[in-house]
Amino acid sequence: MTSGITLQALRRHRWAFLGPAATQTIAATVISAAIMAARSMDTAPLTKPQRHNLISPDVGAMNGVFIGSSVYMSILLVGVAMNLVISRQTRDIALLRAVGATPSRIRRSAALQAAIVALPSSVLGYGLGTLAGAAWISALRSHGILPPQVTFHPDLLALPIVAGIELATSVLGSLVAAIRPARSRPARALTDSATGRPRIGVFRTLLGVLLLAGGAVLAGIISKLDAKNAGDAAFFVMLALCVGVGMLGPILLRAIVGLARPLATALGGSGTAEIATDNIAVLSRPLSGALVPLVLAIGFAIVKVSMHTTAAHVTGSADAATDVWLDYAGTSVYCAFAASAALNTLITVMAGRRRALAVTRLAGADRRRILGIVGVEAAIVLGTALALATGVGLVTLAPMLHSQFHTWLPYMPLPYLFAGILSAGVVVVGGMLVPAALLSRRRPIEVVMAVE
Amino acid sequence: MSVQLESVSRRFESGRTPVWALRDVTLSVPPGQFVAIMGATGSGKSTLLHCAAGLDRPDRGRVWLAEREIGRMRERRLTRLRRDRVGFVFQAYNLLSELTVGQNVLLPSRLGGPKAGRTDVARVLDAVGLGGLERRPVGELSGGQRQRVAVARALVTRPAVVFADEPTGALDPTTGGQVLGLLRQAVDRDGVTVVMVTHDPRAASISDRLVLLRSGRVVVDGPTPPDEGVIAARLHAVSVGAGAGNPVADEGRVRRAAHGRRDADFTAGQVVGRAADRPVWNPA
Numbered sequence: 135m136t137s138g139i140t141l142q143a144l145r146r147h148r149w150a151f152l153g154p155a156a157t158q159t160i161a162a163t164v165i166s167a168a169i170m171a172a173r174s175m176d177t178a179p180l181t182k183p184q185r186h187n188l189i190s191p192d193v194g195a196m197n198g199v200f201i202g203s204s205v206y207m208s209i210l211l212v213g214v215a216m217n218l219v220i221s222r223q224t225r226d227i228a229l230l231r232a233v234g235a236t237p238s239r240i241r242r243s244a245a246l247q248a249a250i251v252a253l254p255s256s257v258l259g260y261g262l263g264t265l266a267g268a269a270w271i272s273a274l275r276s277h278g279i280l281p282p283q284v285t286f287h288p289d290l291l292a293l294p295i296v297a298g299i300e301l302a303t304s305v306l307g308s309l310v311a312a313i314r315p316a317r318s319r320p321a322r323a324l325t326d327s328a329t330g331r332p333r334i335g336v337f338r339t340l341l342g343v344l345l346l347a348g349g350a351v352l353a354g355i356i357s358k359l360d361a362k363n364a365g366d367a368a369f370f371v372m373l374a375l376c377v378g379v380g381m382l383g384p385i386l387l388r389a390i391v392g393l394a395r396p397l398a399t400a401l402g403g404s405g406t407a408e409i410a411t412d413n414i415a416v417l418s419r420p421l422s423g424a425l426v427p428l429v430l431a432i433g434f435a436i437v438k439v440s441m442h443t444t445a446a447h448v449t450g451s452a453d454a455a456t457d458v459w460l461d462y463a464g465t466s467v468y469c470a471f472a473a474s475a476a477l478n479t480l481i482t483v484m485a486g487r488r489r490a491l492a493v494t495r496l497a498g499a500d501r502r503r504i505l506g507i508v509g510v511e512a513a514i515v516l517g518t519a520l521a522l523a524t525g526v527g528l529v530t531l532a533p534m535l536h537s538q539f540h541t542w543l544p545y546m547p548l549p550y551l552f553a554g555i556l557s558a559g560v561v562v563v564g565g566m567l568v569p570a571a572l573l574s575r576r577r578p579i580e581v582v583m584a585v586e
Numbered sequence: 587m588s589v590q591l592e593s594v595s596r597r598f599e600s601g602r603t604p605v606w607a608l609r610d611v612t613l614s615v616p617p618g619q620f621v622a623i624m625g626a627t628g629s630g631k632s633t634l635l636h637c638a639a640g641l642d643r644p645d646r647g648r649v650w651l652a653e654r655e656i657g658r659m660r661e662r663r664l665t666r667l668r669r670d671r672v673g674f675v676f677q678a679y680n681l682l683s684e685l686t687v688g689q690n691v692l693l694p695s696r697l698g699g700p701k702a703g704r705t706d707v708a709r710v711l712d713a714v715g716l717g718g719l720e721r722r723p724v725g726e727l728s729g730g731q732r733q734r735v736a737v738a739r740a741l742v743t744r745p746a747v748v749f750a751d752e753p754t755g756a757l758d759p760t761t762g763g764q765v766l767g768l769l770r771q772a773v774d775r776d777g778v779t780v781v782m783v784t785h786d787p788r789a790a791s792i793s794d795r796l797v798l799l800r801s802g803r804v805v806v807d808g809p810t811p812p813d814e815g816v817i818a819a820r821l822h823a824v825s826v827g828a829g830a831g832n833p834v835a836d837e838g839r840v841r842r843a844a845h846g847r848r849d850a851d852f853t854a855g856q857v858v859g860r861a862a863d864r865p866v867w868n869p870a
Contacts, residue, residue, distance in 0.1 A: 405696030416684040493680045496641075497693040497739070498669025500662045579641040582680055 139230060139239070140246045143223060149485060150222060151247075153478035154215035155255050158300050160471050161208035162259020165299065166292040167267035168204050172197035173291070174271055178284040187281075199366070200464060205299060206373055207468060211427050211475040212300060213307030214380065216251070218423045218482055220244050220311035227315040237316040244312035245305045252304040256297040263296070264288045273463065279456055342381030349374035350529055357533030364537045365441075368530050372437065375526040376430045383422020390518050391415050398510050406503065409494070410510035417483060421515060424479035424565070428519040429526055431472035432558055436527030437534075438465040439554075440544035444535060447545035473561045480515075480565025484508075488573050492581035501574050508570040516562045520555065587650060588747050588779035589615040589638050594647030595802075596633050607633040608644065609802040615795075617746070618777040620770065622790035622810060624817075625799035626825035631783040632751055634799065638781060639672060639749040640664050652746045669699040673740025673778075675769075677752035679732045681724045681739070687711065688720035691739045700743040710738045714768055730761030737768050741778075748772065750782040754789050766792050787818040798824045 144151065175197065227240055235243075268286040275282060349371045356367045379386070391411045398407035414421065438461055446452045491504055499507070532542050596608040607630045615621050625631050636642035637649060640656045648657050652671040656664055674680070681690050688707050695702035704720075711717050714734040719727075724735060733753060740748050750769060754762030770792050772778040784790055791814040798806035798820060805824055811817055 405698055408696050409693070412685055412689055490682055490684075493682055494693065494697070495665070496674060496680060498665060498697040498699050500665035502662065503697055577642065579636055582676075582678070 139235065139243045140250070143226065143243065143247055144250065146226070147219065147223065150219050150482055151251055153482045154212065154219055154304070155251050157215045157475045157478050158208075158212050158252055158255035158304060159259045159262065160474055161204070161212055162256045162296045162300055163262040163266055164204040164467060164471055165201065165208060166260045166263030166296045167270060168197065168201045169292040169295060170263065170267040170289045171270050171286070172201060173289045174267070174286045175280070175284055177287065180281065180283055184281055184283070196460065196464070199369075203369055203468065204471075206369075207430070207471060208299060209303045210373065210377065210430070211472065212252075212303040213310070214423050214426050215475060215478060215482075216248050216304050216307035217311040218420055218479060220247070220308045221420070222482075222486055224315045227312070228318075231316075231318075240316035241309060241312050244308040244316075248304040248308035249301055252300040253297060256293070256300045259300075260293045260296055263292065274460075277456055277459055279460060338381050339385065342378045342385075345374045345378030345381060349378060353529050353533050357536045359533075359537060361534070361538045364534050368437065368534050371533075372430075372433060372526060372530045375529060376426055376433065379429050379522050379526065380422055380426035383425045384418035386522065387418040387421060387425075387514075387518060388415050390514065390521075391418075394514050394517070398514070406506045407510055410507045410514070413490075413507070414511055414514050417487075417511075420479075420483045420486070424476050424483065424515070425519055425522065427472040427475040427479065428515075428558065428561065429523045431469045431476065431561075432519060432523030432554065433526040433530065434472070435465060435469050435554055436523060436544075436546070437530050438462070439550055440527070440531060440546050441534065443547055443550065444539060444541070444545045448539045448541065469557075473557070476561055477565045480562065481569050484566055484569035484573065488581060491570065491573055492576075492578040495574065495578035496582065501571075504574050505567060505570060508566055512562045512566040515566065516559055519558060519562070587614045588617045588619075588652060589613070589781060590650040591634075591638055591644075592648045592650075594634075594637055594644040594649060596630075596637055596642070596644045606802050608637065611647070611799075611802070611804055613638075613797065613804065613807070615779055615781060617779050618773060619795060620773045620780045620793045621782065621795045621797060622793035623781065623783045623797045623799065624785070624787075624790055624821050626821075627785075628801075629799040629825075630802040631799055633802075635749055635751055635781065635783050639674070639747075640668055666698075669694055669697060670743065671746045673743065673745040673748040675733070675736045675740050675748065675750040675753045675765075677755035679729075679736050679756075681732060681735055683725040684723065686721050686723055687716065687727070687735050687738075690724055690735055691720075691742050693739065694743050702742045706742055707738075710742045713741070713771075714738045715764070730757050730764065733757060733761070733765050734768070737765060741768075741772055741776075744776065745778065747779045747781065750780060750784075752784055753782065754784065754786055759788070762786070762789065787814040787821060790814070790817050796820075800824050 230240065231237075264286075267288075271280065271284060271286040274280040275284065352367070352374065353371045356364045356371070359367065391414050395407065395411045398411060442453055442458055442461065452458070494507070495501075495504060528544070531544050535541050535544060591611055591613045594608055594611045595606060597604045597606050599605075611630075611634060613634075623631050623634060633642065637644045638651070640649070640651055640659075643657070648655060650656070651667060654667060656667065659667070682693070685693075688704075688711075691707050691710065692702060694700075695706075707720060708717065711720065714737050716731060716734055716738065719731075724732060727735065733756070737753075748769065753765055753769070757765065766789055769780050769782065773780055773794075780793075782789070782793065790796060790810060791812065793810045796806065796808060796810040796817065797804055806820060811820070
């Protein structure tokens with residue numbers, strides 16, 4: 135029976151599972167590539183001095199950091215993506231509860247759906263990981279970071295590790311999302327899902343505040359550590375801040391809507407801006423699922439890039455080219471990973487709005503107007519993400535900058551800044567405006583009659 | 587004429603065989619008239635409404651809406667014409683349930699339609715008996731209240747024509763009667779033209795003119811009989827005489843062709859269709 139419910143959910147929401155499946159595949163690719171690259175370096179036939187050389191530019195340490203941070207990022211992003219998919223099933227869950235499904239059956243079904251997504255994604259990601267790992271090793275060799283004796287070897291050991299991580303996070307993310315709809319009385323759940331206006335829980339708010347405060351306190355503590363330890367610990371500051379931002383996302387978005395409304399009205403013409411800001415307030419919870427990876431990607435890039443640019447600015451001499459390359463290469467992998475998760479989440483949110491967009495068109499909006507509304511929404515999401523990421527980046531950077539360069543503020547050259555804003559803009563436009571343009575191609579009356 | 591159709595035909599592809607949902611329909615509705623369109627399921631009522639309102643385009647024939655021919659009109663201009671001159675009321679309400687009552691009623695105006703402010707919203711909500719509920723989310727309202735919000739949204743821009751597709755289909759008789767009263771009031775007091783598709787003889791009885799469809803053709807067009815029993819009998823006679831094919835099967839084919847529905851929905855449509863074959867009024 136559980137599998138019957140599960141299969142029905144998988145079939146009915148077929149496209150919604152594409153997002154988490156893609157995120158999990160990319161996560162599995164990154165983790166398995168990192169594990170296999172590290173194993174290939176460990177087992178390479180190297181002489182003692184060669185091995186010593188390999189360790190000294192921190193390649194070994196970097197492997198550890200690389201594996202560790204890809205695991206943490208995966209946990210966060212996979213959990214968020216799966217959470218969003220199950221949240222969209224609230225109405226189905228209420229119906230199932232009404233016809234007699236117990237809360238534990240609902241939870242089992244949610245967990246099973248997550249497992250069904252996680253396993254094939256892990257296997258596919260492992261396959262892609264062998265290709266990515268080989269490319270990574272050869273890139274390191276061609277930059278002279280690794281000696282030619284180090285060659286890439288696929289390693290089956292990575293598969294169970296990856297599958298275990300994916301399974302655990304995917305199931306956890308979906309179970310967290312299923313807690314409330316599985317427990318609530320069916321009648322309540324049905325009216326709630328019809329209302330759709332997200333309520334902001336006290337627990338969620340409290341947790342968010344604690345994480346943000348904890349991150350800031352941790353940043354204060356590590357500013358007194360030496361440079362190396364401060365750098366390693368800073369990653370956890372960042373993770374705490376990003377999860378905190380995700381928890382407080384709905385509140386932050388609504389606050390920003392309040393601030394943005396007069397500005398957006400001045401820029402976009404009143405009606406468009408009013409509708410867009412109303413929509414953002416309604417969508418604040420699912421959109422905050424996209425804010426986590428966006429803030430993570432932008433914040434991570436700010437931290438990594440400004441460490442090097444500030445060093446060059448303060449000391450007057452640039453870091454070693456290979457070090458910079460290594461750092462930027464790793465950063466772009468993380469950023470691409472987080473950006474794809476953000477893209478997936480935004481597309482999932484937009485796909486859920488097909489009917490609402492059609493109703494807006496029936497009320498008199500043409501396609502251009504729909505794109506205008508979604509454009510203002512995208513600008514608000516982008517602005518929010520940039521502002522939050524800057525905050526997260528500055529708090530994360532402060533202790534490292536202070537312990538190394540005795541300054542609290544980073545130095546960021548303008549071209550880097552514009553490139554970063556542009557990349558974030560591409561992700562948000564690709565995740566919101568492009569789907570809106572595709573979704574509004576059919577006649578609105580067809581959409582309204584076919585959905586329901 | 588507020589609404590005019592000239593030799594309009596509309597075809598849907600269903601597998602290899604085309605299904606004609608409308609065949610050569612000609613209809614003129616003068617301003618300030620209340621027209622009820624009836625017919626068995628699958629007779630083409632909704633397709634007629636969609637073509638007349640510019641929500642769908644006919645394969646043949648010409649359509650005028652508020653004195654403008656809409657056949658060759660670009661989608662953008664057509665949308666503006668709908669926004670500025672036309673109101674809609676659907677069986678499924680088609681409101682944005684996450685937004686408040688006030689936000690829903692203001693939607694056409696915010697989309698650039700005729701200006702409506704808070705006083706207009708308050709006036710029209712008072713008129714439909716929902717005064718003071720501006721800030722209530724639509725998702726918290728009952729079906730009857732939602733349909734009255736939809737009527738308020740349709741009327742707030744003072745349109746020339748209101749199209750209503752089974753406006754009472756989801757409502758109990760009392761609530762349905764209130765919604766119909768609002769439409770009648772719009773015709774009598776403001777001179778609005780109303781084109782309403784309905785299954786319900788009681789709903790049709792408040793109209794000025796009755797149009798009956800069978801298999802996509804107009805078979806009866808004349809003043810509405812004041813007695814709903816007479817309307818029901820005429821509808822029944824027209825439906826039973828459907829002849830050519832089983833109207834229920836036609837319904838499924840038309841719906842599937844029009845909206846790409848799956849077989850499961852087709853089956854569901856059959857069940858509803860069978861129920862609708864029986865007289866829908868109480869003969870006693």
